[in-house]
Amino acid sequence: MPKMNMVQAINMALRQEMEKDDSVILLGEDVGRDGGVFRVTDGLLDKFGPERVVDTPLAESAIAGFSIGMAIAGLRPVCEMQFSGFSYFAFHQMESHASRMRQRTLGRVGVPMVMRAPYGGGVRALEHHSESREVYWAHTPGLKMVIPSTPRTARALLVSAIRDPDPVVFYEPKAVYRAFREEVPEEEETFPIGKSRLALEGKDITVISYGAMLRPTLEAASELKDKEGIECEVVDLLTISPLDDKLFTESVRKTGRAVVVHEAPRSFGAGAEVVARLVDKSFLYLEAPVRRVTGFDLVIPYYQREQDYLPGVFRIATAIRETLEF
Amino acid sequence: MPKTEIDLPYRVEYLSILDPDGQVDASLDPSLPDELLLKLYRGMVLGRKFDERMLILQRQGKIGTFAPVKGQEAQVAVTAAMEENDWLVPSFRETPAEIWRGRPMESVLLLYSGYNEGGRAPEGIRTLPVSVPVGSQTLHGAGIGYAMKYRGEKSVAVTFFGDGATSEGDFHEAMNFAAVFQVPTVFVCQNNHWAISIPRSRQTHSKTIAQKALAYDMPGLQVDGNDVLAVYQASRDAISRARSGGGPAFLELITYRMSLHTTADDPKKYRSEEEVQEWIKRDPITRFEKYLRDKDLLSDEKIQSIAAEVQAEISAAEGRWSAFVEKGVDPLDMFEWPYAQMPPDLVEQREELRRELEAKRGKVEKDTLVRD
Numbered sequence: 001m002p003k004m005n006m007v008q009a010i011n012m013a014l015r016q017e018m019e020k021d022d023s024v025i026l027l028g029e030d031v032g033r034d035g036g037v038f039r040v041t042d043g044l045l046d047k048f049g050p051e052r053v054v055d056t057p058l059a060e061s062a063i064a065g066f067s068i069g070m071a072i073a074g075l076r077p078v079c080e081m082q083f084s085g086f087s088y089f090a091f092h093q094m095e096s097h098a099s100r101m102r103q104r105t106l107g108r109v110g111v112p113m114v115m116r117a118p119y120g121g122g123v124r125a126l127e128h129h130s131e132s133r134e135v136y137w138a139h140t141p142g143l144k145m146v147i148p149s150t151p152r153t154a155r156a157l158l159v160s161a162i163r164d165p166d167p168v169v170f171y172e173p174k175a176v177y178r179a180f181r182e183e184v185p186e187e188e189e190t191f192p193i194g195k196s197r198l199a200l201e202g203k204d205i206t207v208i209s210y211g212a213m214l215r216p217t218l219e220a221a222s223e224l225k226d227k228e229g230i231e232c233e234v235v236d237l238l239t240i241s242p243l244d245d246k247l248f249t250e251s252v253r254k255t256g257r258a259v260v261v262h263e264a265p266r267s268f269g270a271g272a273e274v275v276a277r278l279v280d281k282s283f284l285y286l287e288a289p290v291r292r293v294t295g296f297d298l299v300i301p302y303y304q305r306e307q308d309y310l311p312g313v314f315r316i317a318t319a320i321r322e323t324l325e326f
Numbered sequence: 327m328p329k330t331e332i333d334l335p336y337r338v339e340y341l342s343i344l345d346p347d348g349q350v351d352a353s354l355d356p357s358l359p360d361e362l363l364l365k366l367y368r369g370m371v372l373g374r375k376f377d378e379r380m381l382i383l384q385r386q387g388k389i390g391t392f393a394p395v396k397g398q399e400a401q402v403a404v405t406a407a408m409e410e411n412d413w414l415v416p417s418f419r420e421t422p423a424e425i426w427r428g429r430p431m432e433s434v435l436l437l438y439s440g441y442n443e444g445g446r447a448p449e450g451i452r453t454l455p456v457s458v459p460v461g462s463q464t465l466h467g468a469g470i471g472y473a474m475k476y477r478g479e480k481s482v483a484v485t486f487f488g489d490g491a492t493s494e495g496d497f498h499e500a501m502n503f504a505a506v507f508q509v510p511t512v513f514v515c516q517n518n519h520w521a522i523s524i525p526r527s528r529q530t531h532s533k534t535i536a537q538k539a540l541a542y543d544m545p546g547l548q549v550d551g552n553d554v555l556a557v558y559q560a561s562r563d564a565i566s567r568a569r570s571g572g573g574p575a576f577l578e579l580i581t582y583r584m585s586l587h588t589t590a591d592d593p594k595k596y597r598s599e600e601e602v603q604e605w606i607k608r609d610p611i612t613r614f615e616k617y618l619r620d621k622d623l624l625s626d627e628k629i630q631s632i633a634a635e636v637q638a639e640i641s642a643a644e645g646r647w648s649a650f651v652e653k654g655v656d657p658l659d660m661f662e663w664p665y666a667q668m669p670p671d672l673v674e675q676r677e678e679l680r681r682e683l684e685a686k687r688g689k690v691e692k693d694t695l696v697r698d
Contacts, residue, residue: 029521029522029524030522030523030524032523033523033595033596034522034523034595034596035595037522037590037591055523055524055528057490057493057524057528057529057530058460058461058490058491058493058494058521058524058529059493059494059495060494061494061495062493062495085458085459086459086460088459089459089462089494089495089496124390124391124440125390125391126390126391126392126438126458127458128458128459129458266675267671296660296661296672296675296679297664297671297672297675298660298661298663298664298672299664301442301660302437302440302441302442302444303390303440304439304440304441304442304655305440305442305655305657305659305660306440308657308660308679308683309660314682314685314686314689315682318682318685
């Protein structure tokens with residue numbers, strides 16, 4: 001199996017789906033000639049031409065609304081928001097139309113589109129280039145919200161997203177883009193949207209995370225195992241909405257303890273939903289309060305203070321230890 | 327009924343006073359006072375040299391990503407035509423204009439080296455912070471115009487944006503509001519021909535950007551944006567018209583982004599070196615230098631002394647910036663910023679971070695002891 005980083009894996013998913021299905025169209029700002037500001041769509045313009053890899057004018061709302069029209073008319077648009085921090089211009093189209101069209105028409109009209117956007121901190125960027133606002137989409141009924149954590153999950157989930165009959169918002173952890181390589185099979189691979197996966201098996205405590213935060217979570221788990229013999233079970237959510245609560249609620253029934261990790265602000269974040277599901281479904285098994293290790297309830301600061309904002313190995317390990325000691 | 331032509335109040339005109347070779351159209355020369363001419367020159371040189379310095383600092387890893395401004399320095403003529411109580415509503419490629427209006431250079435360096443302190447508005451200066459989401463600030467310019475009109479202040483709002491921004495809905499909504507309410511807002515489009523990799527020709531099908539103003543019954547003038555005299559003249563006209571109750575106006579400054587979109591960009595992917603070379607011949611500074619030499623306002627010695635003065639000013643700002651950086655900042659400060667009064671949640675979270683930082687320091691000290 002070839003080893004690739006997340007940028008290459010996403011590029012491969014796009015290329016293979018475009019080869020397979022001529023209704024798949026890419027559009028966005030600088031996705032063509034420039035190959036995307038992160039080079040995710042590099043080479044695709046040359047291969048598929050400007051009708052299928054569309055450099056659009058600078059207008060996020062238009063990119064989303066235009067995609068909705070394309071999807072209604074039978075195409076499979078994969079549009080890109082250059083940074084998730086610019087997707088709020090598009091929020092109105094996604095919330096008011098993409099998410100509701102199926103419900104509004106009682107199933108007659110679907111919007112099979114994907115909106116890709118790099119999200120998250122840790123790359124020393126300017127304002128609007130580092131935030132993590134996945135819950136805006138997750139809170140919108142009718143949308144699916146997916147966040148892969150590794151090259152292989154990114155590739156498999158993106159293929160599933162493109163084939164999904166409903167609109168999918170696909171956040172790509174830009175801190176992971178070129179951080180590491182992983183084996184990704186050349187042959188077709190999908191991963192079901194709405195399913196989480198076990199990233200690490202363990203018996204002492206369940207740690208639930210997703211996206212860019214999976215790496216420091218796994219690092220914390222490995223440090224705790226090596227130094228203190230603590231065995232963490234790590235669940236990688238992959239889909240934020242619809243949330244798969246089966247794996248983590250079952251895991252907590254086994255371990256009795258849980259910590260949730262995300263970089264988004266804490267209040268009303270995905271962690272709050274995870275805790276609510278645990279209370280609903282595993283309450284009697286809980287031996288300690290569930291801790292949320294998150295960003296703080298403020299806009300992620302510029303890069304000099306960014307690492308104090310983002311959850312790191314120290315913060316995660318401390319919360320795990322304290323939850324075990326409770 | 328016959329088909330007849332509808333008479334519109336405006337047509338699109340193009341203004342150029344000082345050509346790329348430094349030849350002035352004497353009939354249009356605004357004959358600005360020597361002092362102002364030299365101040366404009368100095369402002370442009372400062373813009374260029376500070377930009378060059380920031381690029382070096384960025385390549386050395388001392389500052390992060392920023393948007394170079396090289397080639398667009400004639401923008402200072404817009405701010406030169408403003409009065410002290412006017413408002414500047416910039417996007418993110420207006421560093422020389424912001425400096426003209428009193429933003430200290432160390433504030434710019436702080437912003438791009440990752441300190442939120444770089445966003446702190448200097449006291450008493452009506453300049454909004456840099457706005458990154460393209461075109462969004464134009465609405466603030468329109469709203470400020472409304473406030474000035476409502477309060478009976480004779481102040482004008484001047485909002486900057488690029489050619490890419492004219493594709494955003496926010497921009498059109500701002501133009502419409504400004505026109506409907508006849509507010510004193512001047513829209514300044516810096517058409518630098520490239521929105522990252524998208525050329526002007528692919529941004530809009532319109533022949534000019536200025537003509538978009540006509541849809542709102544607002545005067546729209548196309549100006550040679552590398553001609554500092556034309557930019558000054560057009561800005562002065564638009565600003566004084568707005569100030570005297572004539573309503574909003576639109577200026578399309580034709581210029582060129584000679585450098586990168588941002589320091590994370592590689593323009594070789596999408597544009598030719600020949601095109602860049604063509605625009606270097608139309609450099610706003612060299613042609614103005616020629617004009618000033620012809621007027622005996624500049625000589626080799628004078629050019630050198632201005633350059634030296636400007637360098638000294640940049641070094642001094644860099645010194646103040648370095649002193650700030652060396653002093654360091656308290657991460658806990660970040661909790662102070664979001665609300666006028668810190669909500670209890672944030673008080674708690676600040677305490678959490680304080681404990682975490684202490685524990686981390688403790689861990690480092692413990693590790694050091696163990697090693698000893």
